[in-house]
Amino acid sequence: MAGDQRRLHAIGGEDPIWRLWSQLPEPWKGPVIGDGIEDWDRITENGDRRIDLRGLPDPIPAELAWMSHWQALDGTRSSVLGTNQLANILRRAIRQGHPFPPSIRAMDGETAVALQRWFYATRWGRLPPHGSVARLRVIFRFSRLALLARCSDGPWWALDEWHPRCDPRIPLSEHEPQAHYGCSPSKIGLPWLREAAKWSLGTQLEAGVLRWSTVSQERMRCLVRLDRWLTETSADPLDVLADPALAVQQAAAFRRWDAEPANRLTRRSEQRFATRPVSVRQVNDDLRAVAELFAFVAANPVEAHQILGPHPWSKVTDAHAAGWFRQVARVPGRRELNDEHYVDDHALAQIPAALPLLGLGRDEQMTITRGDGQQVSARGFDDPQAMRMILLQILTGRRASEIRTCLFDCLSAVPDKTIDATEGEAIARFHYAQSKIDIAPDNILVDREVVAVIEEQQQWIRERFPGITPRHLFMQRTGNRQGDKPYPSGTYAWMLREFSSIVKITDSKGKPVGLSHTHRFRHTKLTRLAELGLPVHVLMRYAGHATPSMSMHYIAARQEHAEQAFLATAKLRADGTRVLFSREDHDSLHLFERADRFLPHGWCLLPPLQTCDKGNACLTCSVFVTDASHQPALERQLTETESLIDRATTAFQERHGRSMPEENVWLLQRRAEHAALARLLETIRDKPGRAVQGAGCGTAPTGPVSLTLDLDRHQRTRP
Template sequence: MRPDLPERLRAVVTNPVARLLADLPPQWQGEVLGPGIDGWAARIDSGRHRRLNMRGVPERLRVELAWMAHWQYRDGAHVGVTGYRLIAVVLAWAAQNHWRVPESLATVDPAELTRLFARCFQARNGRLPAADGYNRMTTVLGYPRLALMARLNDGPWWALDTWHPRCDPRIPQREREPLGYEGCSPGRAQTPWLREAIKWHLATLLESGTLVWSTIVGRRVLALTRFDRWLATLDDPTAVLRDADRAGALAAAFRQWTSEPDNRSAGATNKSSKATPRLLNSDLLAVAELMRFMLDNREEARMLLGSSPWDQLTEAHPAAWSRLISRERNQPPPVQEDHYVDDHALAQITACLPALGLAEGEILTVTLNGQDRTLPGRGDPQAMRMLLLQILTGRRASEISLCDFDCLSAPTDRALEAAEGEQVARFRYGQSKIDRAPDTILVDAEVVAVIEEQKRWIADNFPDVQPRYLFLQRRANAYGTKSYGRGNYGRVLRGFSETAQICDSQGCLVRLSHTHRFRHTKLTRLAELGLPVHVLQRYAGHANPTMAMHYVARREEHAEQAFLATRKFKADGTAITFSREDHDGMHLFNRADRFLPNGWCLLPPLQRCDKGNACLTCGVFVTDDSHLNSLTRQLSETTALIERTTSQFEVRHGRPMPDDNVWLVERRAESDALRRLLDAMRAVPGRAIQGAGSPTSGPTPVVIDLTRHRKSTP
């Protein structure tokens, strides 16, 4: 907590040692920690020190160190014994040699403690410490110190400069938060009167339920700290609140400043392109709402924060900033190509996906576009299954990472009857965005297989815990209470994208870390299959159909076909009767636009076919039993042609035709494809068959080896 806080926000902690000791079990209260603590050997870091010796450390600091170590233990992380020991040695040396000892680890400046460590190490060893020692101390002064600050804070929770739900249970949160283990630092603002107003304003919105934690972390704190950095560029920052006549001009200046990529990020990295109107509006709205809040609560602000420039705020200020929020008139293009993953890219993704689950050091060989490629194993089978579930179900990344361990249940009898004997289950995902939206969908056997494999992986890697989530954080999670982090998920997929180099049919690189594209793709395909809007809305988990339509790629070709499929006209323009059979023939599955002699091509209109006449072995070729006689005759003729031609070759050349003969390879591929098509057609009579003749024997090759990553290399 900063010393320049108003008097009312300064917390006076009565007897902090007694408070901390009340939280510690007896075996954690001695000068030496280790013996007698259950599971100590398995829960400490890999350093050479197995005990935490704190002899000679002043009592309050010793109790604080023990409390921080105990907090790490309860949090499920490994206790950093080496880092705690370094701090204990430094504090004991400073007390013995009459150096200034910090009053508390909760209020000490980490830089001051680092300098004290350097003096101690030099006095004891005659040289400066290596970087490893600093790093171990920094780790201890991270989350455990934030938790200590929160525990010793008697004032409002928002008075702290850094907020983190993991360290401070007083922070209001919903049951599910997609950013539940991420914190924010509203106290990073350098302007004192703005900093305290930001913290009070955001805390009030959070406690009242007006905003949720993920919204505050995701945009509000960034927007308001960006406003603080802009104030630092002014000669007089208080002019923003004092001069009502210049309020509009200053708001326009801020909008111009925040639109520049170099100004949107405080660091030298992560520079994005010029901000979109939506992002600029978000920044202006955050400032306008802060001004309106301070204006509506003027008296309470004066009591809580004392006299400040906010006293000069007038009604004209928030109104001037609100007027600059522009209306977003530009609509997205009809084809949202950057939101859609075509079949060409999807086939490559599912072919490369097993490399994510393979152990590091193993190699996966795949054939892409006729070329063999080798991909190294990434050692993250959880990320592999998370991405596969996003592809198959169209769920958000947060909904997959936050879904419960027991997320499958039996469907209703009506659903089983509609499934016509196919295996289905009800999947409950981690709905984290819309509280009143549904959180279950029906899934098929493939999704169930992925989930069951993930449960087996958890049983092998977390054998002694009852996990809350289906996908678990690998480290600092001894009790299985933390879900797989979205930040780590994005980093893994970015690295995998750079290695796999997957491109779509237009040659554009597909970045797998943009996982929301799979949601757009799934909903677009369901819409093109003719799913009613209200059913699509229910599947997407949206509260209204408008948002569901936002996710559907708007294709002009598909719209025209859907319209023409409803009407037929004679040459004179008069309407004729239109039957369901006609509809199936012209627009099978509401997607087909290519007619073939023995079936239909389901390739979306956006894509071009580069297979020539190899439709029988194509994954988007579909046919039904109306072409049974034609396909049977084609198989008989192809078999006879192969026998006749190979016999003629042997008579002419005196040897059998080689198996790698180009003509023979193609004819045998056609023959095999025809047999698979006919077998599939006879197995399910009366139904359309898609992709049965392809080498993968399916419409899209999404089948992966779910157990390969668990097999040891011979």
């Protein structure tokens, strides 16, 4: 290649690789790469070995040189061993006349591995070891995608592999500054469907209608499932674009197929979901993705003709989209009491005790008590970052992505703070990585415990990655020389699944709590804040939601809390005994919703469907209750009752010349009210927090009440 440098410097040819090659620093142009490159040992992590590209046909040396340089800029190591091995394979293929693609861009990973198998078989008579195959695949994973993107003169969405890390042309929103995950339109096998999917999704992403996370993690997978359904079940897949009158039937058939868990699996790692029920929402998402694809093509016929050609998409109309939209099912309403995502205190108490196992070294062991009470000894996971991430999720209720990708300097002081930090209250502002809602806030106040976890992680990063300026609080541990890659989401999920399978956390009912489903900690945190009485707008602000209804979706309507909230207000009878409610006594829980049961001096426990005809006789009624909050009103009523009795008995004496008898029907009731008020106030003063029911009625009945039903009353007429 050294003798060809003059020819390779010629710019303006048809192949854009020469433009890229000419922009390389001189030491990276080869044919032997390594000499004169600063920090070569640190860039490659392969000692003083050099990349040897001599004897390879153009443009392969230029491609491999550019890919090696891109790896160095990306922060990963340049694949010296893998590149040299590929060069050796190609040189042997040239000598023996074995065919291979003319360029790296035309050679995918499977073709390269096939060449490697041929190389090992013809030279050593065996298959290549796993390590050699892995080194070769590294070359074709990201650096080749970056090469394809830089050499593409068309729109970015015309490529079959999309990855923002490799193609800076892919638009990202403000909250997606660095997306370290891609998607593969190449998984759609039908060419006409693949091209339409790339055009529609790419155009909507550029227009801001869709976000990268939606396109890569949802829409593309939906259309991949459509491709599988058409390939596996249709004699002619193009029938889906034919008669629009059949669109409803075709959508119904897809809905039934899509509802089978096994049909939704796309990778071997998803086999654990093969028996998990498919929700109505998941099927609806797939139906909408297909319908919106048809609607997009039908709404842009001119562009569709230019990009996709006249066949077969010219047959698609709005009727096709309407037929698929019609199969979107109504989502069943949520249960009134829904605590399936709530993690109770029993489970939360087990998690902190087992978390040190995540940070323990792999050569160390720790004895833990599992949820079933059994003690086991387990090896450490050597991942203190995962330990702190899940702990922060539990303490703050943030999403996994908001913790995993938050910036390194995520704490700031609260200048207008009025709460004394020594009291353990909010002492800092935590800036998390809000990546879902553009208009939502991205910070919350946190207490001393959260600050301690974050500062411990910052210190761990400084010690683990000396000499770099970290971007994220939680970092990828390998292939991250520049410190700009966050902790991978797949690694976090895998680590928590393995950890959960060992510690076997269970709730108070003995139900397993999978720690890899970290969103349940968000439900739990918001539920607890709501139960503390936070106003809705404050709860919405803390959750980072744009609407109150979304915050309410996270609140677990726990029956236990509803009962405790009512029973926490101590209620007493007039004789000083405590009012007890059973778990089945739901009528009393509706009292707070009925203003007609609020009395000036207490509450009426009469069932909502019954009415009262006793008038001013509450103090002698068995369904009347009160508490210390009504003490002033009760004292005033006692004074007024005493005054009323004195005036009435004095007037009786003056009129009749004798004292009012104690068995007088009026005086009897007033004496009972006076005695009830006296006993009630005495109990409230002696035992604050207790209460009274039905002042002059004695103990309320606890057993069934016999009723006599007159079945003929409705047939009578009034005289």
